[in-house]
Amino acid sequence: MKNVLVSGAHGLIGYGIIRSIRMSETPYKVIGITIFEDSVAPGFCDLVLKAPLSRSEGYIDWLLSTIRDHRVDIVFPGFEDDVTIWNENIQALRDTGVAVVMNKSELIPLCNDKWDFYEVLRNHNFPKAIPTFLSADFAWLEDNLGLPLLLKPRVGGASRGIVLVKDEETFNLHKDRIGPELMVQPYIGNDEEEYTTAAFGDGNGGYTAIMTMKRKLSKQGFTEKATVVESPLIEETVSALCDIFKPIGPTNFQFRQDDGEFKLLEINPRISSASSIRSAFGYNEPEMALEYYLDNKLPEQPTIRKGRAVRYVEDFIFKE
Known part of the structure; x- marks a missing residue:
């Protein structure tokens, strides 16, 4: 059985990844790391470890030791800061022998600065840039x-x-x-016309799987309500963006419709906070990532079920 480590296991992205892994027919031992001692993470993980703050001195050394001590096979960043920090230390992580679910290294800092990102779009005369x-x-x-x-x-x-x-x-x-x-x-479009698209980049300017949802955001900026949609126009736009940036693995594209056009809001070169919703409709990004980063197997386009999702607060009870 492979050992899978997920950071930020207390948060929406982290436990979304973990819940998606649990949907796989292949069993995995899931190790969650979190800075909190009283989070919901034990409800989803086989083992939970308390981690130091991601930006604290000694965090990377702690992470490397944890990977070695627990014989971790693959690591998922489930916290936004970890994407940046792990990418800055990617060679040290890979030197442990672990597989790292990480997009193209150059794309991560580029997407972090939206002005630098826009300049690349402008230099490529990308027509859907705001x-x-x-x-x-x-x-x-x-x-x-x-x-x-x-x-x-x-x-x-x-x-x-x-x-x-x-x-x-x-x-x-x-x-x-x-x-x-x-x-x-x-200011373009309106809040009722936002779309989130997940695509699995092949690293060569294309993608092998894709799914789009129309969404409404919560006050915290995460997807609160979503409806599965198909959009050839969005898929064409994602193809053009992949040709420019050549992402590898799970990549999230966000759009807003304005006068019939889908304008690009941003690219997040990681698994997004809506991953558990996508998995419920047949697009399981974490499972795709396990097969790709462990076995070098690119996913095929899955069958996507129609429907809608609503997020709500739920209780998780730990009985003594």
């Missing part, structure tokens, strides 16, 4: 983009830190941060 600027000239922005505007953090995710600008007064409160921290975009 126009993005570092200008702090409100009059020019209003004349060329209209109102409202969005001020988006260059680094970050889950819609955290986004400022909706409807007037110059609000703009001026944040204008000094434009460039170093924030970038400017027009």
Whole structure:
């Protein structure tokens, strides 16, 4: 039996990965790591270990020792910071002999900085990119983009830190941060027309499996409600993006529809927080990743079941 380690086992991405692994017909020993002593992780894992903070001194040494001590075969980053930190230490991880579920190394820092990412799209004349600027000239922005505007953090995710600008007064409160921290975009579409697509990149400019859902976000920025959809237009756009960035393994693409076009919001080069929902409809990214990173077997397109999903708070009872 293979030993699988998942970080962030207390969180939505982490236990989504774990629950998806449990759907596989192949049994695995799942080791969850978390910074919390009283999380839900023991309800899903065979073994739970308390980890130091991901950005603390000694974290990587602790992780490497844990991998060796528990003879871990494969590791999944289930926490956003771990994607970056593991990628920065990827060779040390691989030197233990463990398989690491990690996308193309160059793509991870590129997607972390949305301005750098936009510049690549612009250099490739990618037509579905949202126009993005570092200008702090409100009059020019209003004349060329209209109102409202969005001020988006260059680094970050889950819609955290986004400022909706409807007037110059609000703009001026944040204008000094434009460039170093924030970038400017027009407000496009609406919250009812957001889509999340998972594709399994082959590393050569294509993908071998794909699934799209129309979604509604929670206040925390995660998918709260989702409906399975098919969209040839989105699939064509994902093909074009894969040709540019050549992702490897699980990759998440987020879109917003505007005037009949699907505009790219961002790419997350990892398993997304909606992985457990996708698995329930037949698109099991963690299982695909196990087969690819352990056995070098690219997935085939699975049959996707139709339906919708709603997330809600649930109790998990640990009896003494």
